[in-house]
Amino acid sequence: MNLTSAKWTGFLNMEIENREGKSIPKSIYYYNALKVQRPIYHGKSGMPCYYLLNVGGGYMDGDTYRIEIRVREKAKLMLTTLGATLIYKTPNKPVTQESEIFLEKDSYFVYLPDPIIGYKNARYKQVDTIHMEKGATLLYSDILTPGWSAEGSSFSYDKLQLNTNIYLEGELVVYDNIKLEPAVQQINALGFMDDYTHIGTFIVIGDKTDDDLIKRLHEVIHEQPGEFEAGISLLSTPGFTIRILAKLTQDIVRIISACHKLVSEEWFDETPSFLRKY
Amino acid sequence: MDSSLLALFQLCDSNFPSGGFSHSFGLETFIQRNRVHNRDTFSQWLSLFLKEQMVSSDGLAIKLIYQALEENDLDEVWRIDRLLTIQNMSRETREGTRFMGRSLVKIAGTIYDSELINLYSKRIKEKDSFGHPAVLFVLAGYHLKISRDTTMLYYLYSTIVNLVQNGVRAIPMGQTDGQRIISDFQPILKDAVEAVNRLEKTDFGTVAPGIEMAQMQHEYVNVRIFMS
Numbered sequence: 001m002n003l004t005s006a007k008w009t010g011f012l013n014m015e016i017e018n019r020e021g022k023s024i025p026k027s028i029y030y031y032n033a034l035k036v037q038r039p040i041y042h043g044k045s046g047m048p049c050y051y052l053l054n055v056g057g058g059y060m061d062g063d064t065y066r067i068e069i070r071v072r073e074k075a076k077l078m079l080t081t082l083g084a085t086l087i088y089k090t091p092n093k094p095v096t097q098e099s100e101i102f103l104e105k106d107s108y109f110v111y112l113p114d115p116i117i118g119y120k121n122a123r124y125k126q127v128d129t130i131h132m133e134k135g136a137t138l139l140y141s142d143i144l145t146p147g148w149s150a151e152g153s154s155f156s157y158d159k160l161q162l163n164t165n166i167y168l169e170g171e172l173v174v175y176d177n178i179k180l181e182p183a184v185q186q187i188n189a190l191g192f193m194d195d196y197t198h199i200g201t202f203i204v205i206g207d208k209t210d211d212d213l214i215k216r217l218h219e220v221i222h223e224q225p226g227e228f229e230a231g232i233s234l235l236s237t238p239g240f241t242i243r244i245l246a247k248l249t250q251d252i253v254r255i256i257s258a259c260h261k262l263v264s265e266e267w268f269d270e271t272p273s274f275l276r277k278y
Numbered sequence: 279m280d281s282s283l284l285a286l287f288q289l290c291d292s293n294f295p296s297g298g299f300s301h302s303f304g305l306e307t308f309i310q311r312n313r314v315h316n317r318d319t320f321s322q323w324l325s326l327f328l329k330e331q332m333v334s335s336d337g338l339a340i341k342l343i344y345q346a347l348e349e350n351d352l353d354e355v356w357r358i359d360r361l362l363t364i365q366n367m368s369r370e371t372r373e374g375t376r377f378m379g380r381s382l383v384k385i386a387g388t389i390y391d392s393e394l395i396n397l398y399s400k401r402i403k404e405k406d407s408f409g410h411p412a413v414l415f416v417l418a419g420y421h422l423k424i425s426r427d428t429t430m431l432y433y434l435y436s437t438i439v440n441l442v443q444n445g446v447r448a449i450p451m452g453q454t455d456g457q458r459i460i461s462d463f464q465p466i467l468k469d470a471v472e473a474v475n476r477l478e479k480t481d482f483g484t485v486a487p488g489i490e491m492a493q494m495q496h497e498y499v500n501v502r503i504f505m506s
Contacts, residue, residue, distance in 0.1 A: 163480070175365045177334075179484035185330065190313065190322045191488040192330065199487050218498065231494025233369045236408075241367045243494060245487055 009063040010034030010054065018075040022046040026072065034065060037082070042273035047076035047108070049275070058086035059124065062093035068100050071107040071136075078110040080275050084249075085114065086147070087122040087157070094123035094159070101129070103136035108268070110139040112256065112275065115198070115249050118157030119147035125161045132168045137206040138239075139263065140164070141256050144180065145198045145249055154197045155182035166205065173237035174203060196229065196245035200252035202259055205239035208267050214240055220258050226251030282422040286429070288389065289382070289418055290436035296411065297381045298440040301374040302448065302504035303327065304492030305441065309448055310499050317455040320445045321462065324438065328463075328470055330486035332437060335362060336412040337430055337474035338482050343416045344426040347394075355417075356407055359398075363408040365483035368493035374506035379409035386414055392421040431471050438463050448503060 005011040010033035015026040023046055030036060033056045039048035052067075059065070071077045087095055103109050118124060132138060142162055149156035159181045166174035178199065180187070187193055214232060221230045221242065228246040235241060242259060244252045257272075264272050288294060305323060308314040314323050339362050346354035366372040383399050386392075394417050401407035412433060419429030439460055446456040496506055 161484075172360060173364060175361055175483060176367070177365065177481075177483045178487070179481070185486070186326065189326050189486075190319065191308065191326045191492065192486045194488050196487075229488075229491050229495070231368070231491050233367055233494045233497065235367075235369075236364055236372065241494075243367065243487065243491060245491060 005029070005031040005066075007064075008032065008066045010065045012036065012052070012066075013068040014050070015070040015072065016048065016075045016077045017072040023048055023075040023077060033063070034067070043270070045076065045268070045270045047078055047270075049078040049080065051080055051082045052113070053082040054085065058088050059095040059097075060088055061090045061095070063095045065095075065097040066099070067097070069109075070102040071104060071109050073104045074106045075104075076108040078112070080111075081113045083114055085116045087116065087118050087124045087160075089119060089121035090123045090158075091121065094125055096124075097126045099126075099128045101131070103130065103132045103138060105133040106135040107133075108137045110260070112139075112141050112260065113143075115143035115145045115252075116160065116162075117145050117147045118160045120149045120156040122147070122157040123159045124157075125159075126163065128162075128164045130164070130166045131170075132166065132205065134169060135207065137267065138166070138204065139260060140203045141201060143198065143200045143249060143252050144178065155180075155187055158183065162201075164203070166203070168205070168237055174205070174235060174239075176201065176203070176241075193245060194229070196247055198246045198249060198252055200244035200246065200256060202242040202244075202256045203235075203239065204259075204263055205235070205237065206263075206267060207238050209234070209238040209240060213263070213266060217242070217259050217262060220262055221255055224251070224255050224258060226254065228252070228255070230255060282424060285390070285422050286419055286424055286432055289386070289415060290432050290439070292436075292439055292443060295381060295385065296440075297374075297378045299444070300504060301371070301378065301506045302444050302496075303371055303374075303441070303506060304368070304489060304496055305445065306448060306502060306504045307492035307496045307499055310501065314445075315449060317451055317459060320449060320451065321459055324441060324445070324459065324463070325466060326486055327441070327489055328434065328438065328466065329473065330484075331489050332434060333470050333473050334477060334481055334484045335365060336437070337434060337470060338477050339410075339412050340416045340430045340433060341426060341474050341477075342479065342482075343413060344420060344429065347416070347420045355413070356401065359407045359410055359413045361482065362410045362412060366493075367490060368496070368506070370496055370506035371493040375411065376409050379411045379414055382411050382414045383409055386418055390418055390421055392417065394421060427471050427475070430474060431467060434467050434470055438467065444504065
C-alpha cells in the first residue's frame with residue numbers, strides 16, 4: 001500500500017522484471033480511477049502488453065493522475081490505453097497527469113497511448129519524466145486532438161500542454177514542450193498548425209539509431225495514405241523524433257504503427273501485433 | 279551614446295560573421311512550397327517565428343540566464359545552454375544554431391574582456407557546453423552592464439534583421455521591402471520582450487508546430503541555398 005497514492009484521482013505503480021527471458025510484473029498497484037488489465041503476451045517476445053484504463057470514463061475538473069513505472073534490467077514492457085483520454089471542461093482547475101518512468105540497463109519500453117482529446121474549455125497539463133540507463137530502448141508516442149464541440153469549432157479547448165523530459169544516465173537529452181492554447185495563440189496563422197487539427201509525436205531512443213534507419217523511416221512515412229505533414233530528425237543523442245500534423249487520429253496512428261513495426265523488426269527482430277481494443 | 283551600448287551593437291551588426299547568412303530556420307521550406315513568396319507572407323512567417331518560437335526559447339533563455347547571472351548561479355546558465363540546444367527537434371536548426379553560437383563565442387572572446395565568455399568558450403571546447411548565440415549574447419550584455427530587457431530586445435532585433443536579409447535574397451524581395459519589414463517590426467519586438475517577461479519556466483521551448491515542422495522537413499528540401 002502506497003501511502004501517498006490516496007491524494008491522487010488515479011494512481012498506478014508497476015514494476016516489471018525479466019525472469020528467464022519473460023518479462024513479468026514484480027509488483028503492480030493501482031488506486032481509484034486508474035487501472036490496468038491483465039497483460040497480453042504477443043508471440044514469443046516475452047514482452048507483456050498492458051492496457052491502461054480510466055475507470056471514470058474521462059478526466060474532470062481538477063483531476064490529478066500519477067503513473068510510476070520501473071522496467072528492470074533486460075525487461076520489456078508495452079503500455080497502451082483501452083481508449084482515448086477524454087478531457088472535459090475544467091472551470092476551476094486544470095487536469096494534471098505526471099508520469100515517472102525508470103528504464104534500467106538494456107530494458108525496452110514501448111508507450112503507445114490512444115489520443116488525448118480536449119473538449120470545450122478543457123485545460124490539461126501532462127509532465128512525463130523518463131530516466132534511462134545505458135542500453136535501454138524507448139519508443140514513446142502521444143497524440144493531441146480536439147474534441148467535438150456544439151459550435152463545430154476545431155479548437156474549443158482552452159489549453160493542452162505536454163512536457164516530456166528524458167534523461168540518459170542522469171543527463172537531460174530530450175526536452176519537448178507542446179502547448180496549444182487556441183484563444184491566445186494565432187493557431188490558424190500560416191505556420192502554426194496550418195489547416196491541421198491533430199498533432200502526433202513519436203520519440204525513439206536507442207543505441208542502434210543510424211542514418212540509414214532514418215532514411216528508411218522517412219520512406220515508410222511517405223508511403224502512408226492520408227492527409228498529413230510529417231517530419232523526422234535525429235536527436236542530439238542516438239535517437240530521433242517524428243512529428244505529425246493531420247486531420248484524423250487514424251492517419252497519425254498509421255504512421256506511428258508503421259514506424260514502430262520497422263524499428264521493432266530492425267532492432268529486436270520482432271513484428272509487433274495489432275493492438276486490439278474492445 | 280553610451281560606449282557599452284556600442285559594444286553590444288557590434289554583435290547585432292549584420293556584418294558580424296555569425297554564420298546567420300547560411301541559416302533560414304525553416305523559412306526555405308515555406309519558400310520552396312510557395313507558401314512564403316512576398317513581403318506580406320514573409321512578414322506573417324516572421325511574426326509567428328518571433329512570437330511562437332523565439333519568445334519561448336531564446337527570449338526566455340535570455341531572461342532566465344540574466345537572472346541566474348545576477349544570482350551568480352552559473353550551473354543554471356550551463357543548464358539552459360543544454361536545454362536551448364536539445365529542445366530543438368530539428369537536427370539542422372540545432373546544429374546551425376550551435377555553429378553560430380561557436381562562431382560568436384570565438385570572436386566575442388577576442389573583443390570583450392569577459393571572464394564568463396572565456397569560461398563559456400572553454401566549456402564548449404571541452405564539450406561541457408553546446409554553444410548558442412542567445413547564451414553568448416546575454417553573457418556579453420551582462421558583461422557590458424546593459425539591462426536585461428535591452429539585451430533581449432537587441433538580440434531579437436539582430437535575429438529579425440538577419441532573417442529579413444535572408445528573405446530578401448531567397449524570396450526574393452526588394453531591399454526597400456526588407457527595410458519596411460524591419461521598421462514595421464519595431465513595435466512587435468517590444469511586445470515580444472513583454473511577452474517573454476510574462477512567461478514562466480514551464481513555458482520554455484513551446485514552438486508553433488508548423489514552424490518546427492518546416493525546420494524538420496528542411497533536411498528533405500531539394501533545392502537549398504541555406505543549411506537549415
